[in-house]
Amino acid sequence: MRVLYAGNGPLALKILSWLSDQPIQLAGLVIHPEDRGLNAEELVRQSCLPDDAVFQGDRMRDPETTSRIGALKPDLLLSIHFGYILPDIILDLPPQGCVNLHPGYLPYTRGTYPNVWSIVDDTPAGVTLHYMDRGIDTGDLIARREVEILPTDTGHSLYDRLQKAEFELFLDTWPQLLGGQPPRSPQNTEEGSQHRKRDVDRIDCIDLDDTYRAGDLIDILRARTFPPYKGAYFLHEGRRIYLRLELAEEDSDEPEENGQ
Structure with missing residues (x-):
């Protein structure tokens, strides 16, 4: 099976490394430009592909690029955190x-x-392997797995657990992909939710004159805590003051502090 691999970031690198021991032929690689992605150089090195089989994601609509990719005759395209x-x-x-x-x-x-x-909207968190279609994450489902949201989770800690679950789901489903007949079931596109980057920009600005339900504000702050990246903020004299939330669960063996 000839695979065209479109990937970005550490999970894409981890899966590509794992695939190197599988009975496939890597036909081509599509990466993000260096200034718009992660691990591009490492992905190229891991692929061991010649330069003419490596493509930039921002050139995918270029006729010359699509012609060259077509000449590779891939049987399957895998997209791992490809943006x-x-x-x-x-x-x-x-x-x-x-x-x-x-x-x-x-x-x-x-x-x-x-x-x-998943934190802000209080909707299920998890990971999904699905077919791609003309919509945004609307294609038929192959497999999915729910991941629990902990009360101490931040956007960072949940993301780390999601990546681990993604890798496990991919490995578990790979035999079906390799066999060419994975299960598929259509999504109900009238259910669920969809968000764009501008939606995060909207919740990031905490209006000090607005009224927030305590739980909603905590969820925004913890969901947008992802160091070293900046997240939620408020404005003071025209300057942004960024916020991070630290959460810790009570230790049942910890003695109570009197007078504090």
Whole structure:
């Protein structure tokens, strides 16, 4: 089986490394530009592909690029945390389809920042392997797995657990992908939720003159705690003051402090 691999970030690198021991032929690699992604150089090195089989994600609509990819004749496209929308000509290319690994429990949290919105919207968190279609994370489901949201979770800690669950789900489902006949079931696109980056920008600005339910404010602050990245903030004299939330569960063996 010839695989076209579109990936970005440490999970994509981890899965690509694991695939090197599998009975497939890596036909091509699509990465993010260096200034818009993570682990691009490591992905190229791991792929061991020649330069003419490595493509930039921001050039996927270029006719020359699509022609070169078509000449590779991939049987399957794997998308792992790949942030660019694929054109129809690429989606229609592999006979076994295009499969995406998404850090959200579809149909909930389609789109960006699923770790954030599972906390803010109080919707199920999890991971999903699904076919790609013309929509954003709307394709048929192959497999999914729910991940518990802990009361001490931040956006960072939940994201870390989601990545671990994604890797495990991919490994568990891989034999079916390799066999060419994984299960598929349509999503109910009238259910669930979808978010874009501008939705996060909207909740990041904490209005000091607004009224928030305590639980809602805590959920925004913890969901947007992802050091070293900046998240929620309030304005003071025209300058942003950024906020992070630290959560710790009570230790049952810890003695109570009197007078404090």
